[in-house]
Amino acid sequence: MNWLISPLAFNFMRTGVLAAILVGATCAILGSYVVLRRMAFIGDAIAHTSLPGVVVAYLTGFNLFFGALIAGLATAMGIGWLSRRDAVREDTAIGVLFTGMFALGVLLISTTKSFRDFTQMLFGNILGVTTMDLILIAIIAFAVLTTLAIFHKELELTSVDPTYAAVIGLRADWMRNILLVLLALAVVTGIQVVGVILTSALLVTPAAAASLLTRNLFRMMLLAAIIAMSSGVIGLYASFYLGVASGAAIVITCTAWFAAAFFGRHLLRQPARS
């Protein structure tokens, strides 16, 4: 057991483990909606387009969190604005904004000639999470999960049947906007842990794995959270002992869970009803 406990003697490992658990749970639970509503592409886009925000914040010495959050929210709103009257299809709007914003981020970072920091933004640095970052992550996790709990019945209804929701005066686009804001918030925490490029893996992969194993929304969220949190911790230890990149190790562990769920679901699934 010593191998399990000894790394926790280091402060960076303790904050890292806590961050991985909080971010994993938040992204996975929100990710269940992302997967069920087929919003994986937009989740990925919000993660990628936060890059220019992160870079600008880095260049001006501003907090990276807020830079990423502003860029993420701007993207979410930009997509909605571009596709608001079907002038441009939504997936096209995502494709255009996603790549444009990401290129802007790369352009900005190329002016600094600091590619070490660039790597950190792209692939995360969970061991560099400070206590201040951890507090922010905890606040965001609390805000996201509380909002999901408060609006659960409305989010569920607008996901299943937006037409009926509209009939009773509940506008599906409001709920979608709430989800997009929550996505932008969750993505900001994910960037610290696995970086801009891999954050969508935290949103999509654990929830996708869980969806293979259960057909109950609550259990799916719980299972996704367990998968993401355990992947965070396993990836972190792999990084500590094997010296591999932590973000990539976390995502690979999530992917391994998904593969296990995909091939093992027939064994685990409840026996079919007669």
Place this chain on the structure above:
Amino acid sequence: MKHPRFPYSRTRHGTPGPQTPALECIDVSVRYPRAERRAVSDVCLKIAMGSRVALIGANGSGKSTLLKAAAGILPVCGGEIRVHGSVPGGCCHRVAYLAQRSELDWRFPMTVRRLVLTGRYVHLGWFARPHAADHEIVQKVIDLLEIHDLADRRINELSGGQQQRALLARAMAQEADMLLLDEPLNAVDAQTRQIVRDVLRTLSQAGKTIVVATHDAHDIEVDFDSVVHLSAGRLINDEISRPLIVPPVATTQRISV
């Protein structure tokens, strides 16, 4: 009926007087967003409370569009629709709309019971959780539509007819005064057909206004107070210029379709 503390829609209106028609269309035209052609043109229609009306027309004749406009999910581009005397969607708790089955995401992980429970949401509004009374109503309509053995199954396990019964159960759970039903018997099994007919009869006896859109009049075989024919978005009547008035049940000769 109690009002939610935080309703989804704030454009609620008071209860109408006894003389107010359940649904009144005055020269109504409806166009889908970004569409060139009107789907419904210059429709005049008055449906009294408690009456049963069939909207009959081929696919594309505008009957679904008219129902959607009455349910307040499509804006009118000309004329006026009044539902229980107020704007469409203005008293959404009193109008239940049954869309065509294809408009739901049946793959979403949800039980049939939970789907029926969403019919209570309009009375709950934001933040409120369903009470015991809501669950009782849900159980009652589930029994009525004979889907109790399916109640705790996932909605993706249902057949077409069972889906239709689940949706009708939800519309009933809403305890609305008017039901707008879009093709309720389209491609359903004989058992569902019989149950739906019985339920519509019960609802009608309870004084609910029922408007059914269908492309095949023989599908229904329920007594209607009036049958309205639609073609290419217009009413077909002997005298098109005169608004079609549907008098209350008591004074109408029943037309069996």
